[in-house]
Amino acid sequence: MDKIIDNLTKNFMRLPTVGPKTATRLAFHLISSPCNEIESLASAILSVKDVKFCIECGNITEADLCGFCSDDRRDRSIICVVEQPNDVMTIEQAKRFSGLYHILGGAISHLDGITPEMLRIAQLLKRVGTGLIKEVIIATNPNMEGDATALYLSKLLSSYDLKVTRIGFGLPVGGDLEYADPVTMARSLEARREMK
Amino acid sequence: MDKIIDNLTKNFMRLPTVGPKTATRLAFHLISSPCNEIESLASAILSVKDVKFCIECGNITEADLCGFCSDDRRDRSIICVVEQPNDVMTIEQAKRFSGLYHILGGAISHLDGITPEMLRIAQLLKRVGTGLIKEVIIATNPNMEGDATALYLSKLLSSYDLKVTRIGFGLPVGGDLEYADPVTMARSLEARREMK
Numbered sequence: 001m002d003k004i005i006d007n008l009t010k011n012f013m014r015l016p017t018v019g020p021k022t023a024t025r026l027a028f029h030l031i032s033s034p035c036n037e038i039e040s041l042a043s044a045i046l047s048v049k050d051v052k053f054c055i056e057c058g059n060i061t062e063a064d065l066c067g068f069c070s071d072d073r074r075d076r077s078i079i080c081v082v083e084q085p086n087d088v089m090t091i092e093q094a095k096r097f098s099g100l101y102h103i104l105g106g107a108i109s110h111l112d113g114i115t116p117e118m119l120r121i122a123q124l125l126k127r128v129g130t131g132l133i134k135e136v137i138i139a140t141n142p143n144m145e146g147d148a149t150a151l152y153l154s155k156l157l158s159s160y161d162l163k164v165t166r167i168g169f170g171l172p173v174g175g176d177l178e179y180a181d182p183v184t185m186a187r188s189l190e191a192r193r194e195m196k
Numbered sequence: 197m198d199k200i201i202d203n204l205t206k207n208f209m210r211l212p213t214v215g216p217k218t219a220t221r222l223a224f225h226l227i228s229s230p231c232n233e234i235e236s237l238a239s240a241i242l243s244v245k246d247v248k249f250c251i252e253c254g255n256i257t258e259a260d261l262c263g264f265c266s267d268d269r270r271d272r273s274i275i276c277v278v279e280q281p282n283d284v285m286t287i288e289q290a291k292r293f294s295g296l297y298h299i300l301g302g303a304i305s306h307l308d309g310i311t312p313e314m315l316r317i318a319q320l321l322k323r324v325g326t327g328l329i330k331e332v333i334i335a336t337n338p339n340m341e342g343d344a345t346a347l348y349l350s351k352l353l354s355s356y357d358l359k360v361t362r363i364g365f366g367l368p369v370g371g372d373l374e375y376a377d378p379v380t381m382a383r384s385l386e387a388r389r390e391m392k
Contacts, residue, residue, distance in 0.1 A: 002247065002256045002257065002258060003258065004240075004243050004244060004246060004247050004256075004258075005247070005256060007240050007243065008240040008241065008243065008244060010240075011236055011237045011240040011241075012237075014233060014237070015222050015225060015226075015237075016221055016222065016225050017218050017221060017222070018222075022213050024282065024285070025212060025213060025282070026211050026212065026213070026214075027244075028280065028281060028282040029211060029212050030211075030241060030244045031244055031247050031256065031281070032280075033244075035245060037210060038241060038242065038244055038245060039242070040207055041207045041208075041210070041211075041241055042238040042239075042241045042242045043238075044200075044203050044204040044206075044207040045204065045207075045226060045234060045237055045238045045241070046234065046235070046238045047200050047203065047204065048200060048204060048223075048226045048227055048229075048234055049231060049234060050200060051198065051200050051201070051227050060198045060200075060201060060227065061198065062198060062199065062200075084224065084228070085224060085227065086220065086221070086224040089220070105228075
């Protein structure tokens with residue numbers, strides 16, 4: 001195969017969700033794309049290097065403070081802790097949270113060699129230390145790493161005078177019992193609530 | 197959402213197989229990627245502009261002639277006609293064809309306004325006109341446009357002293373009758389062979 005295509009395919013394959021077949025398809029698509037589209041994509045990718053992070057919460061931002069941290073209408077007494085900036089988007093789309101965020105930058109993982117020191121935990125404790133925070137919602141992912149991180153944080157935060165909560169787990173809305181995996185089903189049972 | 201992410205997401209969404217969810221995921225992945233990976237991807241994309249096309253068959257190449265047209269071990273009496281350069285790869289992977297290729301650059305489509313004049317048909321007739329070609333295999337896609345193109349080509353080629361064939365259609369190997377669509381099943385029945 002042509003070296004240019006080969007190199008482009010390999011680069012695409014480094015991206016998540018892109019396997020060899022998709023990578024090849026994308027590469028061949030670009031070959032027949034107009035020059036301005038190719039340049040636009042390349043420069044959009046390069047512009048990622050200019051992304052800044054909020055000095056307060058660690059979210060993606062264009063100014064020093066992100067849109068949430070600089071918005072006076074947000075509830076400043078509650079912080080939702082997430083792993084990555086894209087998690088903020090998922091939570092915002094639910095339209096149920098109006099507090100501030102804190103982005104850890106990942107989750108504790110012995111397998112991937114990610115220690116608590118590599119996450120933005122010190123910055124979280126500094127924010128909590130102001131005494132203005134009444135609740136910390138831990139919204140790390142519902143997997144081993146996310147749960148370990150949640151446990152670690154809840155222990156650290158137990159010495160502060162605030163509520164520490166974890167997002168609820170259970171069956172997804174619109175889901176079907178038949179397709180629920182055993183772990184989710186177990187969590188769903190544990191999270192059962194009285195209907196009265 | 198951040199303007200940089202927004203712009204990158206929109207650019208990704210122009211690619212085939214990339215919807216809004218994947219585009220967002222790719223964009224956020226790049227944010228946390230090392231600088232050299234970002235630059236490598238962008239430059240790989242830009243390098244697509246340097247892709248050249250074989251003056252003989254229209255395939256992707258680095259020199260004037262592509263790897264197939266310049267390879268003396270390939271059978272020069274048989275040409276396989278395909279729509280796009282990536283179709284060549286699919287056929288090569290089957291390891292059953294050792295002739296040359298001819299890339300049309302698409303298929304006749306009234307809907308998309310693609311007329312025979314916009315395809316590399318004149319170049320094919322020129323190659324066939326040398327009298328060295330004994331067979332032309334038409335391997336355009338098994339859809340309306342591909343079939344129309346195959347029919348058009350077979351009529352054009354009927355005045356030359358050579359065999360014109362169309363690739364076989366039927367059930368995919370490893371497939372299941374239960375999941376075959378009616379059109380494929382019909383083609384499969386038409387293409388039935390005696391087992392003796």
